[in-house]
Amino acid sequence: MNDNLTIHPDGRTTLRMQRRLPHPPAKVWRAITQPEHLAHWFPANITIDGDRITYGFGPQGHITELDPPHVFAHTWGDDELRWELHPDGDGSILTLTHTFTDLHGAASFAAGWHTCIQALLAHLDERPAHHPASTARLHEDYIAILGLDPATTAHGDTDGDTDGDTVRLERQLTRHADHVWRVLDGHHATPGQTPPAPFTPPGLQPGPVTRAESGKLLEYDIPGGTVRWELTEGTGHGARLIITCTGAAPTTLGAWRNHTAELASSLVD
Known part of the structure; x- marks a missing residue:
């Protein structure tokens, strides 16, 4: 297995996955280009009309290069x-x-394509494909394989004062927002009260909750700043978690990174 990411200057990302298949190129070519074979492993119902492709849902596409096989x-x-x-x-x-x-x-895409290629191999082998009930563990493995770091930090003022740092984390999760909210004990979040413990990493002193929207958002004060948790639509079957902590000391970056990793791990079946 040879899987990696390239981040381009324009902000786009390329996922590269390589596999050896014990079948000749001509046979594999038919399986990756002909709709009757694609139906056994590709994640959408492909129809090809000239250079136009429809996928059964979402946006369409077109063929940009075709060099058989x-x-x-x-x-x-x-x-x-x-x-x-x-x-x-x-x-x-x-x-x-x-x-x-x-x-x-990227981890959602990688987990999905890994599963599809396994189904492709089963089709080439003329045996039934195994469809996992969940790809959550595979998703979390790909977070590590691809080196996806959810955390960034930036100075909040021109003086470079560390008290003005902003820590931001963005991480794809493997469960839907309502489930994540329950794990975070979010139903106990009350404006004016301190947030439920799962919303705060070790070493950070939480102040009162200033805003709470069930399954979507929680904000609370900290000394010199604020913390904002957001759960939005994600890639795949889970929610996207975005945490913004303003007025943070640089030392909190590692604490937030570990805290979100522990949360993500707890969501894996």
């Missing part, structure tokens, strides 16, 4: 997919590159 490249809305085949003994090397704008969705 080596390269099949196409768009899916704003995303770009490129499938490359090279012979390797009696088998093939399949390389998928997926270019997209949502960096923090």
Whole structure:
């Protein structure tokens, strides 16, 4: 398995995944380009009409490169997919590159494509595919494999005063927002009271809750700043978590990173 990310200067991200398949390129080519074969493993119902592709839902795409049996490249809305085949003994090397704008969705994309390629291999082997009940653990593994760090920090003033730092974390989760809210004990969040313990990492002194919207948002004061938790629509089947902590000391960055990692781990079945 050879999977990695490239972040481009324009803000787009490319996920590259490479697998050896014990089948010749001609056979694999049919499986990755013909709708009757794609139906067994691709995550959408593909229809190809000339260079136009429809996926059964969401935006359409078009074929951007076709070099049988080596390269099949196409768009899916704003995303770009490129499938490359090279012979390797009696088998093939399949390389998928997926270019997209949502960096923090990369683990969801990787987990999804890994599962699809496993189904592709089963189809090539002419055996039933195993469809996992959940890809949550695989998603969390890909967070580590791809080196996705959810945390950033920036100075909040021109003097570089550390008391003015802003810590921001963005992380794709594997469960829907209502479930995450219950895990955070969010139903006990009350304006004017201190937030439930799961909303605060060790070492941070919380003040009163200033705003709470069930399953969506919680804000509270801290000495010299504020903390804001947001749960929004994410990539895949879970919510996107965004935490913004203003007026934070640089030492809180690691605490927030660990806190969100522990939360994400607790959501895995």
